[in-house]
Amino acid sequence: MLGDMIEARHLRVLRAVATTGSFSAAARELGCTQPAVSQQMKALEQSTGTPLLIRSGREMRLTQAGEALVRHATGILAGLTAAEEEVAAIAGLRAGRVRLVSFPSGSSALVPSALAAMRAAHPGTRVSLVEAEPGRSVEMLREGDCEIALAFRYPEVEVRGDGQAAREEWDDLVVRPLLTDRLVGVLPESHRLAGADRIGIGELAEEPWIAGCPRCRRHLVEVCESAGFTPRIDFATDDYPAVFGLVGAGLGVAVMPELALESVVPMGARTVPVEPLVQREIVALTLPDLERVPAVGAMLDRLTEATRR
Amino acid sequence: MLGDMIEARHLRVLRAVATTGSFSAAARELGCTQPAVSQQMKALEQSTGTPLLIRSGREMRLTQAGEALVRHATGILAGLTAAEEEVAAIAGLRAGRVRLVSFPSGSSALVPSALAAMRAAHPGTRVSLVEAEPGRSVEMLREGDCEIALAFRYPEVEVRGDGQAAREEWDDLVVRPLLTDRLVGVLPESHRLAGADRIGIGELAEEPWIAGCPRCRRHLVEVCESAGFTPRIDFATDDYPAVFGLVGAGLGVAVMPELALESVVPMGARTVPVEPLVQREIVALTLPDLERVPAVGAMLDRLTEATRR
DNA sequence: CAGACCCCCCAAGCCGGGCTTATGCTCGGA
DNA sequence: TCCGAGCATAAGCCCGGCTTGGGGGGTCTG
Incomplete structure (x- = not known):
């Protein structure tokens, strides 16, 4: 009832996958293992109810739903980091x-x-x-x-x-x-x-x-x-x-x-x-x-x- | 390494607390128990490193950092629901x-x-x-x-x-x-x-x-x-x-x-x-x-x- | 053409974190 | 003075995430 929402972590992983083009590269960028990325994406696809990624041969492509999520992810993650930055400034006595x-x-x-x-x-x-x-x-x-x-x-x-x-x-x-x-x-x-x-x-x-x-x-x-x-x-x-x-x-x-x-x-x-x-x-x-x-x-x-x- | 970010769930809880003015009311609105809200807020305050809420007497007020988070939360949660809506439309064949x-x-x-x-x-x-x-x-x-x-x-x-x-x-x-x-x-x-x-x-x-x-x-x-x-x-x-x-x-x-x-x-x-x-x-x-x-x-x-x- | 490398999936296991119930405490109102 | 509301805390269960290890498939190269 409280966690039935797309999580920001999922969006971050999805964006990393979209930009790097592979799970392994995304895992390296995020500092975790490849199965972790794989599971995150599986969970996200399950929670959204539609495939987000196409494993076609070697390259990884986005579906339309995946593109939509990545498009929104930009703003959402930017807002999230802005919020973190602002509160960090207050916590770090650079503001307040x-x-x-x-x-x-x-x-x-x-x-x-x-x-x-x-x-x-x-x-x-x-x-x-x-x-x-x-x-x-x-x-x-x-x-x-x-x-x-x-x-x-x-x-x-x-x-x-x-x-x-x-x-x-x-x-x-x-x-x-x-x-x-x-x-x-x-x-x-x-x-x-x-x-x-x-x-x-x-x-x-x-x-x-x-x-x-x-x-x-x-x-x-x-x-x-x-x-x-x-x-x-x-x-x-x-x-x-x-x-x-x-x-x-x-x-x-x-x-x-x-x-x-x-x-x-x-x-x-x-x-x-x-x-x-x-x-x-x-x-x-x-x-x-x-x-x-x-x-x-x-x-x-x-x-x-x-x-x- | 992957979850060191403010979570959307936290922002939703914080916003509910801010609008309702109490943990219990927020819990009722979110459909969970009061200790859940209490713990979420404690976790959020710990992750941000600064108090977000003031328990003064009976009423619950926001600190400056809390206000900043709530202000950002509006846009972030709106973007999140917009993303969910769009992908749900694709998944539900209302778009695509x-x-x-x-x-x-x-x-x-x-x-x-x-x-x-x-x-x-x-x-x-x-x-x-x-x-x-x-x-x-x-x-x-x-x-x-x-x-x-x-x-x-x-x-x-x-x-x-x-x-x-x-x-x-x-x-x-x-x-x-x-x-x-x-x-x-x-x-x-x-x-x-x-x-x-x-x-x-x-x-x-x-x-x-x-x-x-x-x-x-x-x-x-x-x-x-x-x-x-x-x-x-x-x-x-x-x-x-x-x-x-x-x-x-x-x-x-x-x-x-x-x-x-x-x-x-x-x-x-x-x-x-x-x-x-x-x-x-x-x-x-x-x-x-x-x-x-x-x-x-x-x-x-x-x-x-x-x-x- | 075969070996090697890369990448992904799968399974098992450990661990942490979240939510719940139960309990205690404080405060404000009747 | 008693009662109700609200928050904090502790214990416990459970789910979910991350890791390690192993397997399969595709591509590039010698």
Whole structure:
């Protein structure tokens, strides 16, 4: 029920017989023995129900049905090799597309260098990049709208009954940790603690706060509450330069991933380590099957490498 | 070495999976069990070296390589079914061409009725007809320039050392006897024997003869010599009406196949049975492999049938 | 004219691969 | 929480392919 079709192998053998003019020559060309060719042709003639070859004296000729098959074989085998070639190009990293989605402004250094390394190593591949919040990016990953999602997670501050609420939603994904990012405090230059070596987060209990994305904001609240106070959040923005602007204007304090400070120069603000140590883990997420896709795997490797500079 | 190629069956399964969205549905569509589909896809992924399908939650999605394969599969499977269809049409006598070559003017009644019967029974087939001498027609058959050769042979008059010289050259062919044709004498109306019931060939020993084709001429000489004389041959022509004209003009006598008299009316000539009985056997020749080609076999059957009217 | 070579067919045997049944697992819905 | 659907896996049977070895026929050449 599944194999009642002309097989491509048969066509290849038939074509070899037609071009070489003999079973033996076809066998040599195909790298097998002559009886193998003989049997293949017998099987093909049986499956088609009509003779395909005429053994007339020494030369081998095609019947009309044989000619028809050979005529079609050209296109079919060409299509088959084209298909093999295309998938081989993808498998061999000479082609292939990776859709990468990253959280906004979270990987200003990481992603570009990984993209550059990928392009250098596998020029045929194409990597596209769009930005989305971690929640949305994971959704896109599950929906098939991207192959790699860059996200971050915070360790749980307090141990609750369901200890791994944040990690739980990823347990069917491949989670490749890239790097852990320490959060530092950001204070106005004029702040009394701006010059401190390090500060406890509780020392900022009375300050107005400027928070980041919802996820970051939630975690900030958790950290502060475990330190004994509830932060008064006056502003919330994803945009790190905006945070600097707000802090520089003396409108509040903030915490911010250290990585975000690498590519910008804070104006009118000072950074200072805070205690307790607050870390953010940046990870690349993908689906188990996708990890084995060569281009996806290669891009994951490039992302991992990009953290080792 | 022979099967290191993507198989058409794999593509069919992959396409079914892609369109139905699940292995089970594909299995139902293909008429096999679900593990069969599962294994086919695993084998295909292994042979291509890259994942083709993403099992994400409940829905099944294609990777880029899978999409490429499905895209090619459309054309490949279409070509394959087109090839199957064409050869099936030939096998099912809905198409096919038969090249028939007949000796000149030897089958004025036989061939046309067989052609008509063939066209009526299998309208899709095409039969072409050209004329050639028996020697040449057999050569064409062996060269692949025709599928059926109509020829005739005479029984050996005298038993020589190599008793079957004429039959020997056909012993690797399929010889299908169609009918045996008695030769009759053709005399001028004014001839003294024109009104006889039958004559011995020896009674024409002194007449000038009009012979037919080289083959017929050779046989005429053999028959006459076994009757004790050597015929004096003044004219030789393949054209039966011309023979009648020559005989009618009193220029000689001739022998002629009875069949040739069916579609012409002799003018100024009389036919009379001769003794000893001289017969000519009309046969259809083909190659052993060609006999099994449906259209060729059907045409042979029509030729055989055409003799039974 | 005979030997030699080439090519094809046939038979037997080994091997791999495919399909099936049976079973377990996961996930989503009632 | 139970149930149904769907996929994966294992074991087993079976068919089909490829190989080796032997035989027959045709052609070319010495």
